[in-house]
Amino acid sequence: MQSEYQTNTQNNSHEFLKEITRGLLYTHTRINANTTRNLEASSFLYALIELLSEKDILSIEELDERKKQVAHRLVNKFVESKIGLLYQDPECDKYTFEHETDVDCESRRHICKAICCKFPFALSRQDVEEGAIRWEFGRPYLIAHDDDGYCIHLDRESYRCTVWEQRPVPCRGFDCEDNEKWKVWEDYVKMVINDEMIKQIDDSNEKVYIYQNSKDNRRVGE
DSSP: OOOHHHHHHHHHHHHHHHHHHHHHHHHHHHHHHHHHHHHHHHHHHHHHHHHHHHTTSSOHHHHHHHHHHHHHHHHHHHHHTTOSOOOOSSOOOTTSOSOOOOOOGGGTHHHHTTGGGGOOOBOOHHHHHHOOSOEETTSTTBBOBOTTSSBTTBOTTTOOBTTGGGOOHHHHHOOSSSOSSOOOEEETTTTEEOHHHHHHHHHHHHHHOOOOSOSTTTEEOO
């Protein structure tokens, strides 16, 4: 005989499954409708291109060159709009990754304060499916950062990673000694931190991440 707790749990699970099913049904319906519209738009554009080419109004070479320029603008606009999914590209198995760096973080943490743990990057499908690394609900699948700009998995007292064994590929491969994009050190040997880079990453995170009032609504994996 089932207890009241078991009965309530089963009922809640059933209702939750129904909610998920309704959500998936809506999502799939929207995807199907958007696919139909895309096919219609593509058919119209190809027909128009063929007509313009046949009448010598537009050459295919000119079209290809302009297409590249417009595509570049649209990609930038897409990224700035903070929509869409972000995955690592290309991806590789993080547990067989062969290019892990050998930086002596222990001797540098007291100066750099683990600034590399503020860097934004997309997770891999492996990270997402594994479920150990949290990602931003508002920007799937960027690694989750807290309001101080640091990765949610960083211990704030020791500045050590709390998911070290499961850390993503960008964490395994980042080399702060020689990195053109994120120049952590003004002088690597003398351990002189690059203060301008710290400001740069803080400004970048303000644009990349969407901070919401509720932490529970913001991160997936908690």
